Amino acid sequence: MKAIILSLVTGLIFLSTNCDRENSEEQMQLTGTIESQGITSYQYGTHTLNTEDEFYALKSEKVELDHYVGMEITISGSKIEGYPVDGGPDYILVTEVKK
Template sequence: MKVLTTITAGVLFFFISTCSNTTGDGSALLQATGVVQASGITSYQYGTHTLASEEKSYALKSTNIDLSKYEGETVKISAEKIEGYPIENGPEYLNVQKIERNK
């Protein structure tokens, strides 16, 4: 019985650790849905794009996704929060890791 419990716990741990929604350093990814827009000129001057959700707005950048392809569209993002932000009453600053068009 003890062996079965140990095996079950090991399998469960494997699935939890491989299916989690985290970054490479283990921190959780933030998820938000909203409309992507080019940043333009802002008072806070960070981010290439913004995401306007129902709850709040975010400044965005991405090192692996061309966010301009999603301008004007409602999307769902998974992103990591960039430390040290917000500044000067600006929005949270996110590095987008994954983006999906809303259907």
């Protein structure tokens, strides 16, 4: 009986973990001008991307975003779960930059 309950609990944990991961890793593409972040009230991200009608806080573990400051670029990335906070923008984990 304990083995069955343990199997069910393990299966539920596996399914809930995979569902959350899929939602948080949904890839998106955005085009705009990248800028250094500076001091903000929301205190997350290293850079921002300003599009025609929105701005986003950015970070990247793969791309050196400083190389693109002041340029209009297209980024690929995914929203970071749990954001926005404190009236800030969506927080994007950048995986690729295209000029």
